Amino acid sequence: MHKLPLIAPQPPRLSEMTEALRAIEARGIYSNGGPVVREFEARVVAELFGGVGAALAVNNATIGLILAIRQAAQGRKGKYALLPSFTFAATAHAAIWAGLTPILVDSDPNDWAASAEAEEAALARHAGEVAVLVPYDTFGTCIDLARYARLSEQHGVGVVVDAAASLGSLDAEGRGFATGANFANVFSMHATKTFATAEGGLIYSADADQVEALRRMHNFGFGAPRSATEPGTNAKLPEILGLLALAKLDEIDAVAGHRAALDKVYRTSLGDTVTFQATNARRQVAQFMPMLLPEGSDRAAVMAELAARGIGAGHYFAPHLAQQPYFQRECLRTSTPVADDLAARMLSLPITDAMTEADVATICDALHAALRKPRIVVPAAPQKILSTVLIGGGPAGIAFLISASKKGKLRELGASLAVVERGPSLGAGELPGYAITSDSTAETFLSAVKDNPEPAIAALTDHPAAREIAQYVGKLGVPLHRTAPFLEAMGERVGAVVAEAGGHVLTGHEVLDSRRTPAGLWQTRIRNRATGAERDLLSENIVIATGGYQSESNVTAASVAGAPLGEQVGTRLMLCDDMLRTGGIDRLRERIAGKRAPRIAIIGASTSAIASAVLLLKSDIPFGAESLVLLHREDLRPWYPSAEAAHADGFTDFGPDDICPLSGFVYRLAGFRLEARELVLRMLRIGGRTPDPRVRLHQLAGPDPETAKLLAEADVVVAALGYRPHALPLLDATGNRIALTAHAPGRPRLADQLCRVTDAEGQPIPGAYGIGLAAGFVPEGRLGGEKSFKGKANGLWQWQNDVGQLIVDQLLGQSVSLAA
Structure with a gap:
């Protein structure tokens, strides 16, 4: 069988360079910017960048990114680097090593590079706090660098382009990508790239002074003989690798042209089946052929079918950065629905130097066949009965789990728990989509993690997202659009504890309904939003945390x-x-x-x-x-911490029934x-x-x-x-819809004073609980609250403390009472 691997490194052969190798030995110069590397730097500028600017060869592209980002951030007050989530790990690692916190933004659905709207929204949200933009030239598509020059000028930020796979690409005007750009553009010469050596990188800029500054940094910061005058490291490319780079430069036009021809065959053969990346390049130096499978495709099955035919395949970049544990902990994340879709549907197929157009035709036939092949249905194992299904992993749902963690009960609860969340991640829900400040203090947000019995949750106190929230301690609330990174980081940690305990976290799934079985269980029907596949979860209890809406x-x-x-x-x-x-x-x-x-x-x-x-x-x-x-x-009614504080401020419009007997607060709930x-x-x-x-x-x-x-x-x-509660359709054992108090006109309640979902007659439905916006719970008795309060109580502190604990205790079989 003719093997067609996804990546087939084909750097120049050192074994055919004996004379050049002997010349290096004769000179006795093996590194430190020797004549071979210097020749390569000069030739690459002349041949790929039209003789404009200068270039610096480095030992690898990741180090090149670190140097360039560090230099671009110098003299700037910002602490963030703004980059797309749909990129390779090296980009974010480089920003972190350069001392910045990455902000991960979404992608453009057409060219898969960073979304202009997402970048500009993040720049506005973090005005004055972004030091460097680090766009990625996704798969060598030749992104619009003039726009980044404008953003740099408008917002006072540095720019470093991650052009790892783009060395040899030609832009729409036929120039080498990045020609004339007055900021650092970092290319890779790794063995897996089209411009393949063994290892190495290249930094290009039209600003020759900038390249000379980087040259000092890449040589220990030596701005004077053997004397460091600025930040530096050892990033020099050895002379032997310079030989490989020179040889690859000689053949890059032929290699790129061959791969472009293969690219064209793919697009012609598969254009009506898959979705291809839009490109601005006249010539794209394809490292592999990326494409999006049709929605609902089983990528794992497709790749297995291709592998059985000797065809390599991959899925760059899945998971993208915001889906990877380390970056979830260390980065600020924004909503990434496009990147989520790209990662879910991405398939990378081979384009190698040794392939022919007939090979591409073979691969396309195999992909067509794999997509037509019916899925094999494996008989399901007997369905496990869970203790609880939590429907909704937004702020209220995660606050409920935080309440369990605060009492050391999260693992006990999580051992037989499934969390179902329609979004790509737990924690934030729709809250960051509001343009107002919170009615909960920054201290309330942070109290969820401070001294939490779960070490991983407690460690969030030092997370960049927590530091973001901490900026608003003592102020009039937290801007809700700034809460997403913290809430999502908390959701990720809480979800990890649930998974470690034996539970399940099902993001990207929506709940369709939940039916009461004759045996008294809940059969909850869920749908995978990416594939459309449906399945049932069987549980003793359900907790509805689906929020509210305005009708x-x-x-x-x-x-x-x-x-x-x-x-x-x-x-x-x-x-x-x-x-x-x-x-x-x-x-x-x-x-x-x-x-x-x-x-x-x-x-x-x-x-x-x-x-x-x-x-x-x-x-x-x-x-x-x-x-x-x-x-x-x-x-x-304004809230006051005490009757004395109210009187001291001149407010007297309250009586004994307006004071919470537990806290002493005036208008604790109504204020x-x-x-x-x-x-x-x-x-x-x-x-x-x-x-x-x-x-x-x-x-x-x-x-x-x-x-x-x-x-x-x-x-x-x-x-x-x-707000009215989002009342999940609940069905009885015969399949008929159960009428709920939540269906009543006006502003009805979902749950009673023990957080139990109630039917239209006000009777609790066994095993069904509700929490969150519009659920309608009002603290009383041992939970406090003023006697005069008649409305609905909503509050993050309540959900992640007493109210959440009220549900946890019932789920774990403990008796509860609201008696004072």
């Missing part, structure tokens, strides 16, 4: 001042959830475009209502006097905190504070002409009338 139909039907809100405001209605999310203010601006003095009405007395007002006041929308009106039924509290204190003129002149408070009390007038005058009406 436009419920909001429009809500009665305000005696009439349905929708009838009064029509298309001027905007749900506060939409406005509070990233981009929401821009969507609101579109609604008020052309209004010189816009008027906004916010309806509600919830935290979301006040958060909406705070967000609008912090925007650049030109509000006039009382042009932002807050219409509320309930009194607006506004942090940024919302500051606005409420001003608007109520507490302690002599001056109200914001742009805001007007108006209390609703039945039909009211003034209310109708305010609604009629508003250009946009923001409805902050609470």
